[in-house]
Amino acid sequence: MQTQIANKEIYSQLIKSAEYIGQLAEQEVLIAEQNCTISKNVVNAIIEAGINRLIIPKEYGYPQIDFPTFSDLIKKIGYYNLSAAWVTYFYALHNAWVALLPKHRMDEIYAHGGLLTDIFAPVGRLEETEGGVILNGKWNFVSGIKYSDWVAVGALRFTPDSDMPLHFLLALKVEDVEIVEDWDSLGLRGSGSHTIIVKDLFVPSDMLIDLSEVTVNRKPKNLEISEDYLYFNKPYFPAFFIGFPSMAVGAAERIVDEFVQRAKNRIRFDGTNEGQSPSSQRVAGELKMKLKAVQSLLHDYVEMLAEDAGQYDNAEYNMIRVHIIKECVEIAVRATSSIGASGLKRGSVLEVMTRDLITISTHITSLYEDGISNFGKFMFDVPNNSRG
Known part of the structure; x- marks a missing residue:
């Protein structure tokens, strides 16, 4: 049976906001194509509609939407402009990996209120150190990075429990990374998918997410928010x-x-x-x-x-x-x-x-x-x- 969002008014408002975002991005398409990013106008529309906050757990006071609603919302924006749909989807979605961090880190990042992005490619190089790791790496195609305050990047890490390296995400402040504005593509030009570089950055252990664990268990081992969160107990x-x-x-x-x-x-x-x-x-x-x-x-x-x-x-x-x-x-x-x-x-x-x-x-x-x-x-x- 398909889960439906309980509040029809919320659904209707979200779809209305999605239509506005899509239409605005379509009107500005030539500017976005030239600048290789959607405008601040579109980003502001996403924030004002609260769409970037939709995947935050309900404990933080935001509506717990369902998958049909999320799909419909992104589809509606895609009807008008795919670059806007791409970054709107990511700005909302990426709150899902924050929910895999310890509660005090969730509190920190969600309270900050900034936009989030990520790049899962496990190309980062880690050096173990007391209390965390030293991170180095270069990641391409980090969509929406210029407007983001937080970014999660991928790396492989050996752990005592595994003979093979495991896939980890590391949550970073964008102010700690170098952005190389090199996005110039055939399509999705408005996505602003630039390159980032990290050099000798200390990342504390409680900012690391074991994606291998989440893939197997379908939720964090140490559950600190409600078990009915949208991205728990699902593949x-x-x-x-x-x-x-x-x-x-x-x-x-x-x-x-x-x-x-x-x-x-x-x-x-x-x-x-x-x-x-x-x-x-x-x-x-x-x-x-x-x-x-x-x-x-x-x-x-x-x-x-x-x-x-x-x-x-x-x-x-x-x-x-x-x-x-x-x-x-x-x-x-x-x-x-x-x-x-x-x-x-x-x-x-x-x-x-x-x-x-x-x-x-x-x-x-x-x-x-x-x-x-x-x-x-x-x-x-x-x-x-x-x-x-």
């Missing part, structure tokens, strides 16, 4: 990745609407309306069919999370997510290539969203071949090691 990474297919489907919905509207308004050389063309009608029908399929798969993904008590393998989530994103890319490419050169205008909905969706498909969590291969292994009882 952590499939839940963490919920925004990627959500924003992709939102964009696909907009692309289909845009294609139909453009076809209605386009006149062919022979004077006939494009909407009366059998070829455009066939393309529209195929796009809508693909859209319905990915909408249904996204609904399944969210339903699975809501009811998951350990019965679903991570590889199944992985398979659904990568298939959704692949199909959304195909919707975008087909619509753009079928509508004609007008769809290629710099900054137009089809041009920006096609590039953005292709970029989403290159994210490590969205790689189609990996996701399908993992699920195939699962089907034949072969270890797949998918995180979801």
